[in-house]
Amino acid sequence: MLSIQNLSFSYGMVQALRDVSMVMPQGQVTCVMGRNGVGKTTLMKNIMGLLHQTAGEVALGATNVSGLPAYRRARAGIALVPQGRQIFAKLSVTENLRIGLQARTDGRKTIPEEIFELFPVLKTMGKRMGGDLSGGQQQQLAIGRALAGDPKVLLLDEPTEGIQPNIIQQIGAVLRTLVGRGMTVVLVEQYLDFVREFGHGFYIMNRGRVVAEGQSSQLDAEVVNRHLSV
Numbered sequence: 001m002l003s004i005q006n007l008s009f010s011y012g013m014v015q016a017l018r019d020v021s022m023v024m025p026q027g028q029v030t031c032v033m034g035r036n037g038v039g040k041t042t043l044m045k046n047i048m049g050l051l052h053q054t055a056g057e058v059a060l061g062a063t064n065v066s067g068l069p070a071y072r073r074a075r076a077g078i079a080l081v082p083q084g085r086q087i088f089a090k091l092s093v094t095e096n097l098r099i100g101l102q103a104r105t106d107g108r109k110t111i112p113e114e115i116f117e118l119f120p121v122l123k124t125m126g127k128r129m130g131g132d133l134s135g136g137q138q139q140q141l142a143i144g145r146a147l148a149g150d151p152k153v154l155l156l157d158e159p160t161e162g163i164q165p166n167i168i169q170q171i172g173a174v175l176r177t178l179v180g181r182g183m184t185v186v187l188v189e190q191y192l193d194f195v196r197e198f199g200h201g202f203y204i205m206n207r208g209r210v211v212a213e214g215q216s217s218q219l220d221a222e223v224v225n226r227h228l229s230v
Helices: 040-048 070-076 093-103 113-118 120-124 135-147 165-180 192-198 221-227
Strands: 002-011 014-024 029-033 055-060 078-081 153-157 184-188 201-206 209-215
Touching (some): 002 040, 014 029, 014 040, 014 055, 014 184, 014 209, 029 040, 029 165, 029 192, 040 078, 040 153, 040 184, 070 078, 078 135, 093 135, 113 120, 120 135, 135 165, 165 184, 165 192, 201 221, 209 221
Parallel strands (some): 029 184, 078 153, 153 184
Antiparallel strands (some): 002 014, 002 055, 201 209
16 A cells, blocks of 8 residues: 655745645555646655655555655655656667566566566567657556566556557556556546546545545546536
């Protein structure tokens, strides 16, 4: 389980997160939603340790990881698939996946076969450069690279952005498989149908705060109109 307690963060004089508390249960997809600019990506970077909170704590199970740098949080079992994918365009698919192995604590040097079972295209395109892949293929590669590190918690920031519908469904099926194996998945997402189909619980943010939460089945028109409509 991943939990956040009274997390705050500021960019200089601008406070981006204000006393954010969330619980992301094991074996569930927890969705973080909100309009653009409300602090969702900042939250993910604070969880990963790419940014460091000004107050509050991040805990992985019973372990407080708030003081750890990003690479140690990765080794503790947290992986981030960033917005925009950020794969290495000049490296091959296989080389991108091997980079993910650096987060492992078991010393494994080979790419787990289960990644290719989840994303068969990554095996058939192993020698292609990351920059030559389509957007959907790059997203699969970014998720596969994160999974190569054997994480307990998978953070995904806008994974459906700019992706064709068939790949969106495939990503959803993969997330369902992962939580079925006991992984904790935290998803920043604005695609409501995806959240309703594959999410279990949700938090909605506005101006750096949590303004609504519940089960995905409770994400009705009234909640959407109040907190998400532009």
